[in-house]
Amino acid sequence: MSNKEYRKTEHADPDIVIRHLDGIETWEIPAKSDTKYLSHSYFRYIGQFPPQIARAIIRQYSKAGETLIDPMCGGGTVLLEARLAGLNAIGIDINPVAILWSKVRCTYVEEKKLISTIKNHLDAVQRDLSSGLITIDRFVQDRSPRQTKNVLELPDLHGNEEFYEKNTLHQLAIILRQIQQIENKDCRDFALAALLAILRKVSLANKKKMNVVIDMKAKKYSVFRTYENQLKTMILMNEKMRGLFGNTCLALQKGDILSFSIPKGPIDMAIIHPPYPTNTSFAESLRLQLAFMGIDHKSLIKHEVQVRGSYFHKSNGVQRYLVDWHNILKKIYGVLRPQAICTVVVGDGRIEYVRLPMGAITCEFATDIGFSTERFIRHTLVNNTGRTLNRRMTQDYVIVLRKVS
Numbered sequence: 001m002s003n004k005e006y007r008k009t010e011h012a013d014p015d016i017v018i019r020h021l022d023g024i025e026t027w028e029i030p031a032k033s034d035t036k037y038l039s040h041s042y043f044r045y046i047g048q049f050p051p052q053i054a055r056a057i058i059r060q061y062s063k064a065g066e067t068l069i070d071p072m073c074g075g076g077t078v079l080l081e082a083r084l085a086g087l088n089a090i091g092i093d094i095n096p097v098a099i100l101w102s103k104v105r106c107t108y109v110e111e112k113k114l115i116s117t118i119k120n121h122l123d124a125v126q127r128d129l130s131s132g133l134i135t136i137d138r139f140v141q142d143r144s145p146r147q148t149k150n151v152l153e154l155p156d157l158h159g160n161e162e163f164y165e166k167n168t169l170h171q172l173a174i175i176l177r178q179i180q181q182i183e184n185k186d187c188r189d190f191a192l193a194a195l196l197a198i199l200r201k202v203s204l205a206n207k208k209k210m211n212v213v214i215d216m217k218a219k220k221y222s223v224f225r226t227y228e229n230q231l232k233t234m235i236l237m238n239e240k241m242r243g244l245f246g247n248t249c250l251a252l253q254k255g256d257i258l259s260f261s262i263p264k265g266p267i268d269m270a271i272i273h274p275p276y277p278t279n280t281s282f283a284e285s286l287r288l289q290l291a292f293m294g295i296d297h298k299s300l301i302k303h304e305v306q307v308r309g310s311y312f313h314k315s316n317g318v319q320r321y322l323v324d325w326h327n328i329l330k331k332i333y334g335v336l337r338p339q340a341i342c343t344v345v346v347g348d349g350r351i352e353y354v355r356l357p358m359g360a361i362t363c364e365f366a367t368d369i370g371f372s373t374e375r376f377i378r379h380t381l382v383n384n385t386g387r388t389l390n391r392r393m394t395q396d397y398v399i400v401l402r403k404v405s
Helices: 002-010 052-059 076-083 096-105 111-131 166-180 185-202 225-240 287-292 317-335 358-369
Strands: 017-021 023-026 068-072 086-093 249-252 269-274 336-346 349-351 355-356 369-380 395-403
Touching: 052 076, 052 269, 052 336, 052 395, 068 076, 076 086, 076 096, 086 096, 096 185, 096 249, 096 287, 111 166, 111 185, 111 225, 166 185, 166 225, 185 225, 185 287, 249 287, 317 336, 317 358, 336 369, 355 369, 358 369, 358 395
Parallel strands: 023 369, 068 086, 068 269, 086 249, 269 336
Antiparallel strands: 017 023, 336 395, 349 355, 369 395
16 A cells, blocks of 8 residues: 555544655654543553554554554553454563553453442541551561551562652552452452552652652642542543443463563564663663562563663663564564564664664564565654653654565
8 A cells, every 4th residue: 555545544543644754654643632542541651652653553454353462562552552443452561560551451340340349449548547547567577466457568669668758658558458458350450550650649759751760849749639539530431441342352461572472373463662772761660660569670670672771771782672672573573474564663762872773773674584664654753742851852663564474
C-alpha cells in the first residue's frame, strides 16, 4: 500500500496528522489530542508513547482474532489497544510494576463487585487511620503476637524511606495492609495499582522528571484523599470498558525477553518500544513503586536493555545495548508467522556528544535478520504526546517491518 493510498484508508487515525517532509512520511499527534481515554488514564508510565500510534498500526495491519506480542509491554499501552481491536495480547516485561499496571489497565472488573469491595476497603482504611492505635515497626517479627496486634510491618523499602514524611509513610502502610486483606484478586490488584500510582504524588520526590530525586518544594497531597480520588477515577473508567474486550485473551509474564520462552502458537504481530539509549532506567523511574512491592530497583537495573541510567553506568554500554537490541529483533523474528508485521517505535540517542542513529541502525539490523522495511515514519514529538522535559528529543521513529518468509 502506498502512502497516498494509506491516507484514504479507513485505518487512518483522525488524531494523527500525516505529512511528507523531505520525502519522509511524518506523523504528529496534536497536543490537544486525548491520550488518556479509557484506562490509558489510570497511571502515568513515564516514557510511554501516544496510544494513537499503536491504534493506527493495529487497525491497519491486523484483524480481529489474531495474536499480538509486546515483549517490553511497560504500562500496557499496546496491549490495551490490541484488546480493544479484538486481538489476543501477550505482554512480557522484566519490571513487576509494569506487569501489574498492564494487567489492571487491560482488565475489566465486574462493576458491582469492584464498587462494593473498594467501598468496604476504604471504610476499613479510614477506621485504621482514625484509631491512632497502629504504629510502624519493620522488625515486627521479633515481637510476641500480643505486642504485634496494632503494629504494621512495612516491606523493606531499600532506603526509599527518605522520600516520605513519617506520617505519610504511616498512612501508606495502613493502606497497603488493608489492600493485602482484599480477597478478590482482580479487586486487590486494582487497589494496589492505584496505591502505586499515587506514591510519587504524595512523596517528597519531584513529580515530573523520569529520575526520582528529593524536591522540598514539591506540593504536599493528602494521602487518603489522593488514594480515594485515584480509585474513583479508575472505577469510572472501568465502567466504560464493560464489553469492549469481547472474547479476547490477555497473557502476561514477568521476564527478560532475551531469556524468556515465548508461548508457542501463531503470533501475527509484534509492536516493540525499547528503552531509548540515554533514557533514565525504568527501574530508577519506578523505584518508589518497586520498593512498596519489596523490590530493590538496583536489582533490576543491571538486567534492563539500556546504555545508562541516571545513577548507573554499564561498561561497554553502547556495545551491549546494540547487541541486545539485535538479539531482541532476531528473537521476535523467530516467533512471528511468515508475512507478519513487527513495528518498532525507537528514538535516537546521544553518547558523549555523538549521535546514535537508532532508526537507521534498526533498519540495518532488521534487514540482516530477514525483515523487509515496509514504512519508515518520523514521529514528531509535541507537548503532552512525547516531548522530553529538556526538549532535546523532538522526534522518534515508527518503523514497520515485515517477516519476508
